[in-house]
Amino acid sequence: MSAPAQAAAAPASAPAAPPAQPTGSGGAPPASAPGGEPKPPASGEPGPPAPPDAQGAPTIDTTSLEAQDKAASTPEASNGRQRGERLRKASDMLIGGDLVGGDKLIMMLGGREPAPLQRLGTQLSDPVRYAWVEPQDWDRVRAACHGKRLVILRANPHQGKVAAAIRLLQSPSDRHIYSLDRNVDLHALPAWLETDASGDNALPKGAGFLLCEPVGWDGVEGWMLQQLAAALERLDAQLILTLGADVPLADADAQEYVVPLGAAKPHSEILARHLAWRLDDVGLAERILADPDIAELAEDQFAGAVSLKVAADLAVMISLELNGTVVDVDRVRRRMAERATEDFDIWFGGLPDVPTRCLAVALAVLNGLAYETVAHAAEMLSDRLDGPPDPGPNNALVPPWRPPFGRTRRERLRLLRAKIRPAMARGAYGTGPVEALEYAADDYPRLVLRHVWREFPLHRELMGWLRDLASDPNEEVRIWSGTALGMLSLDAFDFVYTQVLRPMALDQDNARNREVVAYALRVPAADSRLRPLVDAAVAALYGNRASPFGQATAARVHGVSLGPLGAVEALTALDRLAAIDHAQIALGIADSLADLIVQDEQQNAPLVLDRLLSWLNDRRRTLAGQFVFLQLARSLITEFTLPGPDGAAETRMTWPTLLMLADQRIELRRSLIGMWRHVLASGSFTRLVEVALDAWAALAEADADVRTSLSNMLVATAAQSDRSRALVKRLVAGWRAVDNLQPKPMTAYAVETAMDARSGDQ
Secondary structure, X not given: XXXXXXXXXXXXXXXXXXXXXXXXXXXXXXXXXXXXXXXXOOOOOOOOOOOEXXXXXXXXXXXXXXXXXXXXXXXXXXXXXXXXXXXXHHHHHHHOOOOOOOOEEEOEHHHOOOEEEEEOOHHHHHHHHHHOOOOOOHHHHHHHHOOOOEEEEEEOOOOOHHHHHHHHHOOOOOOOEEEOOOOEOOXXXXXXXXXXXXXXXXXXXXXXXXXXXXXOHHHOOHHHHHHHHXXXXXXXXXXXXXXXXXXXXXXXXXXXXXXXXXXXXOHHHHHHHXXXXXXXXXXXXXXXXXXXXXXXXXXXXXXXXXXXXXHHHHHHXXXXXXXXXXXXXXXXXHHHHOOOOOHHHHHHHOOOOHHHHHHHHHHHHOXXXXXXXXXXXXXXXXXXXXXXXXXOOXXXXXXXOOOOOOOOHHHHHHHHOEEEEEEEEEEXXXXXXXXXXXXXOOOHHHHHHHHHHHHOOOHHHHHHHHHHHOOOOOHHHHHHHHHHHHHHHXXXXXXXXXXXXXXXXXXXXXXXXXXXXXXXXXHHHOOOOOXXXXXXXHHHHHOOOOOHHHHHHHHHHHHHOOHHHOHHHXXXXXXXXXXXXXXXXXXXXXXHHHHHHXXXXXXXXXXXXXXXXXXXXXXXXXXXXXXXXXXXXXXXXXXXXXXXXXXXXXXXXXXXXXXXXXXXXXXXXXXXXXXXXXXXXXXXXXXXXHHHHHHHHHHHHXXXXXXXXXXXXXXXXXXOOHHHHHHHHHHHHHXXXXXXXXXXXXXXXHHHHHHHHHHHHO
């Protein structure tokens, strides 16, 4: 059986990190060589014992790897696969897609620089999807476009050509639609599409392309269109190109692709449909439009030859100025007079108060998370920007300084152009239903963050708030806030890194801060312009042996941020860090190796396990190798669903990922058994071995297939020596002990039966 394969990351070369020689965990930092570079120690042996404290008592060792098995608490092992899923979701919800590989490029006319091919945003697609008003002869237009790979949609001005083109491309409803730059070279486009289709990061089959009023149309001839249509046919794609009815065709061969668009319905009908959609209340929209003042306003706005977009814009303005059932007509009129300004600026400027704007910013950072999570973050930001007033004469506040029952959630959603979506979210105790809050337009998270960063002097407050979120117990909040910091670094890398990320990277007390730095740096690392800056920042952390916590951060960056761009380079960097005897560095290595496996399980798992096995046989790295292996065993879990026979219910399976890989691939099975034999024989991490195997046994107790695979693995492991066999039998006996509050009797009996059978065969 196999779990779904992880999507392969786009390969990219990553410069090798500077070598970091091992250092002791207890002694003073090594002396520096001329020029400020640290001198490498003579060997990888631990440093001298820690000196006694002021009272003469020896300092307790908490950082070495050997000390971890004696620590009061077991090192945390976060779910690596869940972390990978959340990282991808954060990229999708905040940035709008996968970071690896960046935007796709298309060729430009005249040999100019490339421009991005952009996914059509929901700000354009949703109004068409949910508030579409069919023009005259729409059935004729749809029939004429059906089956055509290339359509030239022609119409007179102000007839809604773009909206009609989007509506045609929305069939089928799940099609990916991309907007082409007006400067695209239509002669070169077929070759680019063919090249893209043969690459590793190809556009999805059946994609739709929108091209509005191309700049170079005068030079486009019919044979070019024929080549383009043939390329689209091979890709099962469709392109709709919009042209004005007065724009001439280069030759008669282009005529076969032309479909004339019928006349649009009246502006008033479009206004009514859009307002009903915006308010999610047809009756309320009808009552508002029946108001004489609103009717007069609409008549004024629609006078003369005006675009259909004016009707859609008026619906937006009315919805924003609605208070209960009353519309401030004067404010709507002023807004429409100013609508030459970008729609986004008008929207954000019209948010009524600090709490609402803080909710807009919090939603930009935590887009797609639970409503309560976003609301709590908004309150934190509002407290920073608009906290309690100065106390009165008695030095006491008189609550509330904000009305607790101000605007309802429904009113806030309307103001924010946001929506609630039922979702399932994984928490500390399992997966349960939540109400996820997200912007209706998928580009709003980027726009809001950039607008607030650029237009308001709130840099200190905004970064302080994001740093607070970085310590949130909820991993999703930490990943989303790290991604937001990374987005801000695209505009001000040096400022964001020196003011926030570097201090977090060197934090000795909060490992979560170091994780968030890695989440943040993956954003600029995927940008070719900023990659050298990321490399330089990480190299400084990596090579600074005086700060093992900074080196632990560097380890996480090599897994999360640089690993998707070059797994081999990341493994090389982690290999050097594995020679340092420090628990936080080892934890960073373990989590990064988990990230590499999750990023591309088929390609990276053998590389990671081979490297890990080599560490176990390396005197300088054996402790780190054992510790990292046990962390990986606990942190990597694979969940998948198998269809039931003959329409029966699906079966949900949960496996330890390393055990599942060993069950599927014989070469990995040998590696896994060898690593378990090594950690058992070593005796360095007796308690951590028990914890890791106990976690696997818990999964085996719930699944017969996992139980069989675990039994076979433990039998093979125990066959190494009498000592290994005795250790395994002792561990297994504990799973069915009468004082075990979480027993695994079926797993215990399965392993013991398999071991007895093996003994009988011998």
